[in-house]
Amino acid sequence: MLLINCPYCEATLPELEFAYAGEAHIDRPADPSALSDEEWRDFLFIRTNARGPHFERWRHIHGCGRFFNAVRDTVSDRFLMTYKAGEARPVLNALEAAE
Amino acid sequence: MSRYRIPGMGRVDPAAPVSFTFDGRRYTGLRGDTVASALLANGVHLMGRSFKYHRPRGPVSAGSEEPNALIGTSRGPGRFEPNTRATVQELRQGLVTESQNKFPSLKFDIGAVNDRAYMLFSAGFYYKTFMWPRSFWDKVYEPFIRAAAGLGKSPTEVDPDEYASRYLHTDVLVIGGGASGIAAALVAARSGARVVLVDENAEMGGSLLSDPSVRIDGRGSWAWLAEQLSQLRAAGVRLMTRTTAIGYYHQNFVGLCERLTDHLDQPPHGAPRERMWRVRAEQVVLAQGALEKPLVFDGNDRPGVMLAGSAQTYLNRYGVKVGDCAAVVTSHDSAYYTAFDLVDAGGRVAVIADTRDQVRPDLVEAARRRGIQLLTGHTVTTTYGRLRIKGVRVNPVKGGQVGAGRKIACDTLLMSGGWTPSLHLFSHTKGSLTWDADSRTFLPNHKTEACQIAGAGRGLWGYGPVIEDGVKAGLAAAEALGRTGTAFGAGVEGDRPGTGVSQKELPTDLSAGKAKAFVDYQNDVTAKDIRLAVREGMRSIEHVKRYTTNGMATDQGKMSNINGLMIAADALGKQPPQVGLTTFRPPYTPTSFGAFAGYHKGATFELTRKTPIDPWAEAQGAVFEPVSLWRRAWYFPKGGEDMHAAVARECRATRASVGMFDASTLGKIEVAGPDAVEFMNRMYTNPWTKLAPGRCRYGLLLGEDGFIRDDGVIGRLSQDLFHVTTTTGGAARVLNMMEDYLQTEWPDLNVWLTSTTEQWSTVAVNGPNARKVLEPLVEGLDMSDANFPHMSVAECTVAGLPARLFRISFTGELGFEINVPARHGLALWKAIHEAGRAYDICPYGTESMHVLRAEKGYIIVGQDTDGTVTPQDAGLDWAIGKAKKDFVGKRSLQRPDIVAPNRKQLVGLLTEDGTRLEEGAQIVLDPNQKTPMTMAGHVTSSYDSVALGRPIAMAVITGGHNRMGETVHIPMPNGTIRAKVTSTNFYDPEGERLKA
Incomplete structure (x- = not known):
């Protein structure tokens, strides 16, 4: 069981309190009707499927209830960092260097 | 004796x-x-x-x-x-x-x-022998193989034992209570850290228990051990024996299975049999020691053939001589000490056959002194005996040539193929291994977790070095915790250092096909099998493993993996590290299901949610059914009625007069705030802006992919407050979805979402007499059709209780749903039941609810939809706010696949011969086509309808909306059923009864 740091609670807590919520930094288009079928398909279904650091969303569902973002290495299953929803996507190189 | x-x-x-x-x-x-x-x-x-x-x-x-x-x-x-x-x-x-x-x-x-x-x-x-004829596999070969092969029989009764589970947080977890682990635990504990020391055996000590002749700090090893254990206790270390570390997971999470009662003559009443510990440790010290490997030669599995180190354990720890006359075959120094201990205890050792040409002079001398015949550069080519070994044939090996053998009588053969560090837990963490060419063994290399590895587990040998290494590991763990440890030394006399070699199967003079030289005892895999696998094209060790099943038995190849690798590498002409090891997976040793299940069995397997009205239903003898985690009254049988009769009576009574239903499990979410209506517009397909306070609307929720996710009636209580209902099973999902959009897509909206499912008790009253039952109980509201028409909501008082009263219907009859604070739910139910006596009010359960709604063609999300159904497919286009620019899922309704013709669409079905269809039955358009037939859809709902006097069904069928009046076919085991495609609105299609 992983330990996950909730950036709102500022606490590291067991994975049981959290729910995974898919890839992060995929904004819902402001006007979906303006998108072509292909663009909308990409928004709906196409994901990075990263091998290595992956930007993803989690919800502290059995805690504060907030959605937040995380960078997790899909190979080592290690969290590199978590940050609040709406914050800019962190720069990967710096993170990897820190690891 | x-x-x-x-x-x-x-x-x-x-x-x-x-x-x-x-x-x-x-x-x-x-x-x-x-x-x-x-x-x-x-x-x-x-x-x-x-x-x-x-x-x-x-x-x-x-x-x-x-x-x-x-x-x-x-x-x-x-x-x-x-x-x-x-x-x-x-x-x-x-x-x-x-x-x-x-x-x-x-x-x-x-x-x-x-x-x-x-x-x-x-x-x-x-894959080969039992291939033909193909039809024999299921009926003949497999049952035969399964019966003939195999291990013990599974028990058939329910396990009556209790199993416990606990969490444990500690600074340092030391796994393995041998000399090294004890040293590590002591150093870490004396630095002030909280330390737990676990060992799978009944007592701590590891190999010390098998080596009483070694002297440490001027005492016998057993006296030293006792002293260390009392020091550990004094330092506050938690000592756990009979406790196996079964798995090592992320972030120093370790599973321990502690066996509590299997060794007791009389287990205390109610005591748990085993306890699963979930341990989170800051530092883990792996001090698991090493496992001895067998040698691979013909007949190495005969009873009486045993690992030398194990014979030494039986002798020293249990006082048991494993035979009267032993032969020893070895490629490691350690087996000599076994032979010496046996002779010193009065046993006989006929021969030590060492596969190596050179042996340490002091061992040669010690063997000579004890009169043991020593044959270096020898191999074992076979053993004799059937139920017990009677002799062994040893042959000299010179320059790779096996010389003439001779038979030596013995009743036990003690073998040692060297030792493998116990890498299992380390491998669970995906720690990498390195091949040590000198010892020809894998050692731990790169660590992924905060752990230390000490002692024989990283290839060290002899008590002096492993104690020193344990001290080092304890110091490192202390330092990692920001503490300062103090080293201690231990003077070891009569230490038993040793080296050895790992090898493939021993050289033999037998023909290749004849030797039964076992590598994996439990799965009966021989050296020949592994070579055959390589000959037949297996290159990867993972393929060799699966083809031969080497290492796949319940012992997970603890003895066989390295030997199997040596032979496979030789057959492939590669070095062992190029071939690589297969993956070790948890659990380390077989672990009972009970220990994993812990308290999660029977009534505590998962929680059961009950409504405040549940006790009444139970007292009435209701039959219950689980709906998600809820237990709901399914039907209320009277006087020996079966389900069919009870449901028919409940439906008839509701349509004829009035019925009442516990709808408390419906999900409820309050959407509040200045932007509530905007939020509702964006989430649901329907338009909400013009819905006046005091009015309700059927709401349809899609996923962004355009498929139906949930539905429910939503009431607007004021400009900025919506009372949203969801399906019983969908409540948590819907709230999560709403929170997701609100928090991450539209954080600018000023809206608050609150789950109120368990705050309200809900009673539905349906039937032509529903108003007459309720009117006397309601205060503060004019319930007349003119003032309170269908799809209205109001706050008022019902039976003296504060209530939100909805005029809605899931039956097609005049209907009301009364919500009161949950604590008053039972009082409300009883009051309505009492008031309804004059109209023979009939409590009904979920089955009648299903029938009544199906008669009206009202869908149940998850039953009539399956996650691939759009509003159009379900005939719910009318619920879409066409003028709205956007809502969740709107764009997807224009996707090519969604607007394509011949999607499966929801229709009604009436069978021609009046049989009731099976839910889930497949539908075909042409019953005379060849199998496999093209399936056109399936039955989603099917019931006997009292109101219609015949069975009715709903189904999704390709292009169904354009097939009204057509006949479709439902092939069943007893013949094909014909059914006519109809509207799903079977009863009162004009909806007159709602308006009463």
Whole structure:
């Protein structure tokens, strides 16, 4: 069981309190009707499927209830960092260097 | 005293005899024995039959790695356990044990014909031998193989034992209570850290228990051990024996299984049998030691052939001489000490055959002094005997040539193929391994977790070095915790250092096809099988493993992996590290399901949600059904009614007069705030802006992919407050989805979402007399149709209770749903029931609710939809706010696949012959087509309808909306049923009854 740091609670807590919520930094288009079928398909279904650091969303569902973002290495299953929803996507190189 | 017990030796209690049975025969052992040591003390080596060939087998080890001596143990009714390792099971009074995989008896087993049919069962035999005819596989071959092969029989009764589980947080977890682990734990504890030390054995000490002659700090090793343990206790270390670390997971999370009662004569009443510990440690010290490897030669599995180190354990720890006359074959120094201990205890060692040409001079001298014949540069080419070894043939090897052999009589053959560091837990963490060319073994390399590895587990040998290494690991753990440890030294006299070599199967003069040289005892895999697998094209060790099943038995190849690798590497002409090891996976040793389940069984398997009205339903004798986690009244049988009769009566009463229904489980979410209406517009398909306070609307929720996710009636209580209802099972999902959009897509909206499912109790009252029942109870509201039409909501008082009253219907009848604070739910229910007496009000359950809604074609999300159904497919286009620019899922409704013709669409079905269809039955358009037929859809709902006097069904059918009046076909085992496609609105299609 992983330990996950909730950036709102500022606490590291067991994975049981959290729910995974898919890839992060995929904004819902402001006007979906303006998108072509292909663009909308990409928004709906196409994901990075990263091998290595992956930007993803989690919800502290059995805690504060907030959605937040995380960078997790899909190979080592290690969290590199978590940050609040709406914050800019962190720069990967710096993170990897820190690891 | 048993024939093979040596008085004055061992840690067993000679004053405490323990009686037990094996295959019906009574034996006596001593307190402190395992089943294996007690049987060996009685001269019994034959303890089982092998998996495939039914070869006679005895214990090859003295520990948890045992592949052969698997027995069934009984502890009373329901307490039978198969595949227990006799080398682990401690003796207790009255223990009943039996051997496995034999018929009719262990000594004469008919299945042993498999051993003669050896050629049939070689590597991959199930891919080859039993291929033809194809139809024989299911009916003949597989049942035969399953019956003939195998381990113990699974118990059939429910396990009556209790299993506990606990969490544990600690600074340092030391796994392995041998010399190294003890040293690490002591140093870490003295630095002030909280330390837990676990060991899978009944007592701490590891190999110290098998080496009493070694002296440490001027004392015997056992005295030193006792002193260290008391020091550990004094330092506050939690010592846990009989506790196996079964898995090492992320972030230093370790699973421990503690065995609590299997060793007790009389377990305390109600005591848990095992306890699963979930440990989170800041630092883990792996001090698990090493496992001895067998040597691979013809007949290396005969009862009496045993690992040398294990014979030493039986001798020193249990005071049991494993035979009268031993032969030793080895490629490691450690086996010499076994031979020496045996001779010193009065045993006979006929020969030490060492595969190496050069042996340490002090060992040669010590053997000579004891009169042991030493043959260096020798191999073993076969063994003799059937149920017990009678002799061994040894041959000199010169320049790779095997010379003439000679037979040496013996009743035990003690072997050592060197030692493998126990890397299992380390491998669970994906720690990398490195090949050590000198010792020809894998050692731990790169660590992924905050752990230290100490002692024989990283290839060290001898007590001096491993204690020093344990101290180092303790210091490192302390330092990682920001503490300062203090080193200590231990002077070791008579240490037993040693080196050895790992190798492939021993050289032999037998023809290649004849040798039965076992690599994996438990799965009966021979060296020949592994070479055959390579010849047949297996290149990766993972493929070799799966083709031969080497290392795939319950012991997970603790003894066989390295030997198998050596042989595969040789066959492939590669170095072992180029071939690589297969992956070790948890659990380290077989672990009971009970320990994993813990408290999660029976009534506590998962929680049961009950409404405040549930006790009333129970008192009325309602039959319940689970709906998600809820338990709901399914129907209320009266006077011996079956379900069919009860449901028919409930439906009839509701349509004729009035029925009442506990709808409290409906999900409820309050959407509040200045932007509530905007939020609702964006989430739901429907338009909400013009919905006036006091009015309700059926809401439809899509996923962004355009498929139906949920539905429910939503009331607007004021400009900025919506009372949203969801399906019973969908409440949490819908709230999560709403929160997701609100928090991450539209954080600018000023909206608050609150789950109120359990805050409200809801009673639905439906039927032509519904208003008449309620009117006398309602205060503060004019309930007339003019003032309070269908799809209205108001706050008022019902039966003196504050209420939100909805005029809505899920039955097609005049209907109301009364919500009161949950604590008043039962009072409300009783008040309505009382008030309804005059109208013969009828409580109905979920089954009648399903029938009544199906008669109206109202869908149930998840039953009539399956996650691929759009609003158009379900005939719910009318619920879409066409003028809205956007809502969740709107764009997807224009996707090419969604607007394509011939999607499966929801329709009604009426069978021609009046039979009721099976829900889930497949539908075809042409019943005369060849199989496999093209399936056009399936039945989603099907009921007997009292109101219509016939069965009705709903179904999704390709292009269904354009097939009204057509006949479709439902092929069933007893013939094909014809049905006519209709509207789903079977009853009162004009909806007149709603408006009453």
